[in-house]
Amino acid sequence: DDFLSGEDPQMARSVSELQAFLADVHQRHACLREGAVATYIPELAKANPDWFGICIATTDGRVFEIGDTQPNFTVQSISKVFVHGLALEDHGRDVLLSRVGVEPTGDAFNAIVLDEASKRPYNPMVNAGAIATTSLIKGADPTERLNRLLAMFRNYMGHEVVIDVASYISERATGDRNRAMAYLMRHFGMLQSEVEESLDLYFQQCAVMVNCRDLAVMAATLANRGINPMTGDRAVHARYIRDILSVMSSCGMYNFAGEWGYKVGLPAKSGVCGGIIAVVPDQIGIAVFSPPLDERGNSVRGVKVFETISQAFGLHLF
Numbered sequence: 001d002d003f004l005s006g007e008d009p010q011m012a013r014s015v016s017e018l019q020a021f022l023a024d025v026h027q028r029h030a031c032l033r034e035g036a037v038a039t040y041i042p043e044l045a046k047a048n049p050d051w052f053g054i055c056i057a058t059t060d061g062r063v064f065e066i067g068d069t070q071p072n073f074t075v076q077s078i079s080k081v082f083v084h085g086l087a088l089e090d091h092g093r094d095v096l097l098s099r100v101g102v103e104p105t106g107d108a109f110n111a112i113v114l115d116e117a118s119k120r121p122y123n124p125m126v127n128a129g130a131i132a133t134t135s136l137i138k139g140a141d142p143t144e145r146l147n148r149l150l151a152m153f154r155n156y157m158g159h160e161v162v163i164d165v166a167s168y169i170s171e172r173a174t175g176d177r178n179r180a181m182a183y184l185m186r187h188f189g190m191l192q193s194e195v196e197e198s199l200d201l202y203f204q205q206c207a208v209m210v211n212c213r214d215l216a217v218m219a220a221t222l223a224n225r226g227i228n229p230m231t232g233d234r235a236v237h238a239r240y241i242r243d244i245l246s247v248m249s250s251c252g253m254y255n256f257a258g259e260w261g262y263k264v265g266l267p268a269k270s271g272v273c274g275g276i277i278a279v280v281p282d283q284i285g286i287a288v289f290s291p292p293l294d295e296r297g298n299s300v301r302g303v304k305v306f307e308t309i310s311q312a313f314g315l316h317l318f
């Protein structure tokens with residue numbers, strides 16, 4: 001009953017060994033006390049810095065978890081991966097590329113910067129690019145666009161989706177930096193809908209409630225070429241998995257993407273909630289949740305746990 005066989009057959013792990021391994025990794029990283037919970041969105045400041053969960057979901061529908069995999073939190077930037085997929089389905093690769101680039105910025109996730117020549121935001125994983133991507137979601141009116149987005153998240157999660165209204169309102173009330181970015185993009189004709197409408201949908205997608213287990217299943221759905229391994233429902237067309245994972249690889253960890261690629265070597269996405277997901281194509285989705293963040297906005301324990309897991313299982317793609 002092997003769990004994973006990477007490059008090295010020696011790395012194959014039995015299920016009980018894996019459970020013991022996860023418990024050990026959890027225990028060894030729980031004592032890490034660095035980092036700080038995000039406070040720029042007032043609701044995020046309420047997160048418990050001790051929360052710490054690790055979950056692995058396999059493409060054949062098994063789940064391994066340890067620690068705080070049940071508490072709910074808002075998905076924040078991790079939503080960008082999935083909305084990127086929906087925008088690809090709505091418009092196709094070429095149209096999307098003409099609106100939002102695929103270049104890593106090397107800047108912070110909230111940098112106010114557009115490509116000088118094309119006026120496109122750099123990529124769909126940074127705030128500017130995500131707002132532009134969200135503005136491309138099709139629908140007759142804001143309600144239909146929101147409902148399409150929620151249906152998409154439901155397919156990835158395998159259950160009903162709830163938006164945390166307090167977080168949504170909290171971000172809408174304080175999100176002037178994103179608002180400034182949206183106005184700048186609108187000035188250059190790079191925003192598909194009205195500023196407040198685009199921002200509303202973006203703040204709503206960031207306030208979708210998930211837990212660590214949901215995130216692992218969502219990542220496993222990407223690993224499984226778009227089909228949720230728990231429900232068998234399709235969440236995204238298989239033809240766009242390559243695009244989604246490529247952009248995660250180069251841009252998912254912001255200005256840490258290079259070092260992450262060097263050390264962990266998996267397509268990934270982080271959020272200021274303290275979650276990080278990573279995808280091992282055709283094998284597993286991994287999620288770690290721990291709210292204290294480093295200065296780049298990535299979960300401190302999350303980064304360390306992924307370095308450990310990637311090394312232990314030989315998961316680096318190269």
Ligand code: DON
Nearest residue numbers: 076077109206270271272297
């Ligand atoms: O737009 C924002 O600032 C948040 N709703 C999401 C940011 C985020 O998660 C970036 N992650 N590191």
